[in-house]
Amino acid sequence: MAGAERQVSIWSVPERQGRGPRPAYSRAQITEAAIRIADADGLEAASMRRIAADLGTGAMSLYRYVPSRDDLLDLMIDHVLLEADIPAHPSGDWRADLTLIAESTRRMWLRHPWLAGQQRPRAAFGPNRLRLLEFAFGALDVGIPVDEMFILLDMLNGYVERVVRGEIEWAREMRQSGLTPERWMLDSAPYVRELLDSGRYPMFRRIVVDARLPHMTPEEQFRYGLDRVLDCIAGALP
Amino acid sequence: MAGAERQVSIWSVPERQGRGPRPAYSRAQITEAAIRIADADGLEAASMRRIAADLGTGAMSLYRYVPSRDDLLDLMIDHVLLEADIPAHPSGDWRADLTLIAESTRRMWLRHPWLAGQQRPRAAFGPNRLRLLEFAFGALDVGIPVDEMFILLDMLNGYVERVVRGEIEWAREMRQSGLTPERWMLDSAPYVRELLDSGRYPMFRRIVVDARLPHMTPEEQFRYGLDRVLDCIAGALP
DNA sequence: GACAACTGGGTACGACGTACGCAACTAGGA
DNA sequence: TCCTAGTTGCGTACGTCGTACCCAGTTGTC
Numbered sequence: 281m282a283g284a285e286r287q288v289s290i291w292s293v294p295e296r297q298g299r300g301p302r303p304a305y306s307r308a309q310i311t312e313a314a315i316r317i318a319d320a321d322g323l324e325a326a327s328m329r330r331i332a333a334d335l336g337t338g339a340m341s342l343y344r345y346v347p348s349r350d351d352l353l354d355l356m357i358d359h360v361l362l363e364a365d366i367p368a369h370p371s372g373d374w375r376a377d378l379t380l381i382a383e384s385t386r387r388m389w390l391r392h393p394w395l396a397g398q399q400r401p402r403a404a405f406g407p408n409r410l411r412l413l414e415f416a417f418g419a420l421d422v423g424i425p426v427d428e429m430f431i432l433l434d435m436l437n438g439y440v441e442r443v444v445r446g447e448i449e450w451a452r453e454m455r456q457s458g459l460t461p462e463r464w465m466l467d468s469a470p471y472v473r474e475l476l477d478s479g480r481y482p483m484f485r486r487i488v489v490d491a492r493l494p495h496m497t498p499e500e501q502f503r504y505g506l507d508r509v510l511d512c513i514a515g516a517l518p
Numbered sequence: 519m520a521g522a523e524r525q526v527s528i529w530s531v532p533e534r535q536g537r538g539p540r541p542a543y544s545r546a547q548i549t550e551a552a553i554r555i556a557d558a559d560g561l562e563a564a565s566m567r568r569i570a571a572d573l574g575t576g577a578m579s580l581y582r583y584v585p586s587r588d589d590l591l592d593l594m595i596d597h598v599l600l601e602a603d604i605p606a607h608p609s610g611d612w613r614a615d616l617t618l619i620a621e622s623t624r625r626m627w628l629r630h631p632w633l634a635g636q637q638r639p640r641a642a643f644g645p646n647r648l649r650l651l652e653f654a655f656g657a658l659d660v661g662i663p664v665d666e667m668f669i670l671l672d673m674l675n676g677y678v679e680r681v682v683r684g685e686i687e688w689a690r691e692m693r694q695s696g697l698t699p700e701r702w703m704l705d706s707a708p709y710v711r712e713l714l715d716s717g718r719y720p721m722f723r724r725i726v727v728d729a730r731l732p733h734m735t736p737e738e739q740f741r742y743g744l745d746r747v748l749d750c751i752a753g754a755l756p
Numbered sequence: 757g758a759c760a761a762c763t764g765g766g767t768a769c770g771a772c773g774t775a776c777g778c779a780a781c782t783a784g785g786a
Numbered sequence: 787t788c789c790t791a792g793t794t795g796c797g798t799a800c801g802t803c804g805t806a807c808c809c810a811g812t813t814g815t816c
Binding site: 287400414425426427430435442453471475483484509512513 | 681
Binding site for chain 1: 760761762763764765766767
């Protein structure tokens with residue numbers, strides 16, 4: 281018995297009581313330091329020691345503010361969602377509003393690559409996450425059932441997540457191989473040629489030969505695909 | 519100079535030459551052990567030490583077969599794709615074929631939760647990945663440009679990935695909190711009620727009150743949403 | 757003024773990936 | 787047939803990680 285008592289959500293755990301010495305730091309401060317490090321050097325670089333060092337303290341001090349690194353991640357996720365430059369209320373033009381969400385999400389994920397595709401149940405009810413959810417569902421509130429909104433938003437967000445994570449993973453690969461995209465392609469060429477020459481991958485050949493999308497800038501690719509997805513959504517609305 | 523020479527893809531690195539003693543293991547053997555462990559205890563449990571221990575050897579022996587744990591992950595990813603129960607060629611019925619892909623992907627990801635949403639450039643040209651790509655693009659080869667296929671498949675796969683990862687993350691949360699879903703909901707109730715009572719989240723309220731999707735089984739949710747997504751795709755085809 | 761509740765932070769433990777080194781083994785060229 | 791270069795399995799060691807535990811010092815409440 282006793283002990284542990286793992287809470288369901290970090291937002292159910294109050295930050296402090298008022299007995300002992302005045303706390304020297306705060307959850308927000310720690311969260312911001314962690315985000316700074318994760319942005320610069322990746323999520324795995326935001327270790328308790330490193331965060332503490334950045335704040336000028338010892339690793340174990342952080343545990344006075346946050347139950348675990350895992351909970352800190354929930355705080356980080358919701359904290360960056362503050363940056364989403366989304367109006368307070370939908371405009372009434374669902375297509376414009378969904379475009380806003382998609383492009384804002386993309387910008388945010390490119391700024392904070394560690395955030396992309398994080399899908400944690402414990403962070404699902406964070407205050408900022410809920411604000412975004414309100415805007416998204418409000419935008420699609422055009423006379424269709426809630427369940428329909430769910431699916432269409434999953435489709436849109438699924439597309440955005442997939443494409444942007446592709447961008448991010450590609451950039452990460454470029455950085456940690458230390459190669460330029462041209463050089464990377466060049467190094468892959470013998471293997472790819474072998475694949476093409478085998479004749480077993482006709483569609484892959486057509487992609488390499490015909491596809492124009494890969495030769496557009498990431499922004500153009502994203503916008504173009506996004507418009508097609510929104511066309512699909514338009515077809516599903518009354 | 520010299521040294522390092524990081525290869526672009528693990529499939530460009532030949533497994534062995536033929537000089538010294540006969541190797542006691544193989545890449546495939548190591549890959550399979552790693553997959554077994556990752557399935558049972560999560561990707562982070564598939565450490566070099568643990569894999570080696572399962573094979574009855576020392577951690578450093580594995581490095582004779584695989585350049586790094588990172589490359590091993592690429593091998594794991596492509597290896598499980600062998601399981602995708604997908605016919606050799608598309609049937610001609612694009613809707614049936616895409617349904618096959620989606621449901622096969624879901625089954626595979628639920629069997630190997632660590633696989634879900636892995637999107638690594640280095641694993642993009644693995645032989646089994648290419649086989650799936652051939653089937654998917656072949657299925658959608660109904661007179662639309664390659665770029666169009668790209669977008670529609672990103673939309674479909676994005677949806678699948680998002681929904682299935684939701685299932686997986688939820689299951690993981692249940693397992694590591696040691697709670698039943700009912701108990702988890704119960705524990706969250708006070709916080710959720712507080713949110714609802716604040717009046718600031720009207721759409722969230724409607725979701726909690728009106729949505730029927732969350733009360734369906736995961737399979738039903740998936741199938742229902744998938745059909746709506748395929749409807750959308752149908753609208754985009756000639 | 758006493759005491760309970762809290763503070764910052766040091767030490768320690770058992771994991772992790774992997775660089776390095778070494779003895780044992782084996783194939784190709786003489 | 788023997789030599790030797792290349793390759794084997796694998797132990798040791800280093801620097802990292804999250805965090806359990808401990809303790810001296812600080813502060814609000816009575």
